[in-house]
Amino acid sequence: MKITFLTITILFISQLSYSQITKNSWLVGGGVSFANTIIDGENASETINIAISSNAGYFVLDKLALGTKLSFTSDYIPKTSIKTNFYTVGPFVRYYLFSPEKVFNIYAQTAFEFKYRNDSEGAIRTFSALGGPVIFLNQHVALEFNLGYANTNFKNNELNIKTIQSGISLQIHLTK
Amino acid sequence: MKKTIVLLLICFAFKSSFAQLEKGNWLVGGSGSFSSEKYNYGTSNSKTTNLNLSPAIGYFFANKLAGGLKPIYSYQIIADNSGFSNNSEINELGISAFLSYYLLKKTEPFNFLTQVSYGYLWQKDSSSNSEDSQDSYEITGGPVYFINQSIGINLFLGYSLADFREIEYKQKRFSTGIGFQIHLTKK
Numbered sequence: 001m002k003i004t005f006l007t008i009t010i011l012f013i014s015q016l017s018y019s020q021i022t023k024n025s026w027l028v029g030g031g032v033s034f035a036n037t038i039i040d041g042e043n044a045s046e047t048i049n050i051a052i053s054s055n056a057g058y059f060v061l062d063k064l065a066l067g068t069k070l071s072f073t074s075d076y077i078p079k080t081s082i083k084t085n086f087y088t089v090g091p092f093v094r095y096y097l098f099s100p101e102k103v104f105n106i107y108a109q110t111a112f113e114f115k116y117r118n119d120s121e122g123a124i125r126t127f128s129a130l131g132g133p134v135i136f137l138n139q140h141v142a143l144e145f146n147l148g149y150a151n152t153n154f155k156n157n158e159l160n161i162k163t164i165q166s167g168i169s170l171q172i173h174l175t176k
Numbered sequence: 177m178k179k180t181i182v183l184l185l186i187c188f189a190f191k192s193s194f195a196q197l198e199k200g201n202w203l204v205g206g207s208g209s210f211s212s213e214k215y216n217y218g219t220s221n222s223k224t225t226n227l228n229l230s231p232a233i234g235y236f237f238a239n240k241l242a243g244g245l246k247p248i249y250s251y252q253i254i255a256d257n258s259g260f261s262n263n264s265e266i267n268e269l270g271i272s273a274f275l276s277y278y279l280l281k282k283t284e285p286f287n288f289l290t291q292v293s294y295g296y297l298w299q300k301d302s303s304s305n306s307e308d309s310q311d312s313y314e315i316t317g318g319p320v321y322f323i324n325q326s327i328g329i330n331l332f333l334g335y336s337l338a339d340f341r342e343i344e345y346k347q348k349r350f351s352t353g354i355g356f357q358i359h360l361t362k363k
Contacts, residue, residue, distance in 0.1 A: 033353030041344040051353075140326040141204075141358055160216045167209035170358055172327055 020136060020173030021100045027057035027065055028172050048076040063096040069113065085118040090126075096134070105134045107144070122155030130165070142171045196322060196359035197282035203234035203242055204358050222256040240278040247271045248297070263303055270297030272312070278320070289330060290317040312338040320357065328357035 130148020
């Protein structure tokens, strides 16, 4: 009976523990899409878009994840044969302030991003820092709020973009 | 000891069951974002502010059958002092309703999703003092693989038609891709 009770307790605790941010867990996101869009009317046009993005992070320690964002987008206009490709790569570091057992947490993240365009030289460089509260809805899904700042520079000209951003999104966690 | 083994088996069965498609469960998704960007280019500068809200929620009214709503709101204002008068202010407000049905048994980790949706979107451009609205229709389907009790990977194939009411502008779109689905179960 004692063992039964212990098993029930372990089962109950395992259901309630939200250990997505322990060492060896993963943060994942991204998608792949292809679209062919035809517009009828006065300004008729056709475009073909391909987008591939992945966002993966690995917890090297409890609460500390290192990751990479990779993306590729391509826009093609058949009428003019103009093709514009963007390639983006960038590392990020994410740290959670509270212990992994907590359902509520706060995270901080910094990231660099390098974006290249097929028809121009030089990278568009973005540095960003953001953070905010997180609520773990279950063992695999977290609701995240963020507030952050980003600074973007274009190598070949003087254009500089400063961005204040805020958002809400769902994050997928995969545990061992 | 027997009871312990039974409990462990129940525990294992519960952990590995793919009961996302049961009546009473939820589908969730969407995002919200706000950004304020300042562009500096030599002596010229401009400021763009964006607000986008697009939550998505669905509910399983019966096993394998879900219905849901995707409201959308976006606001963009551009203030430009470059002399090109690129100032604009655009509001968009809309909602779409969807119906999803999974073809295979609800307990299978692999399934096949079919979905139809109708959406209405209203747009107003304050800078040109014009407004319009559009109706959109979409049909999509494809295989889904549930990697655990909450997450499904979905390969989709879809076709959509968007038709503006005031101007002659009709958009037809064929799309395919891979994405994630998030399911929240009752327990």
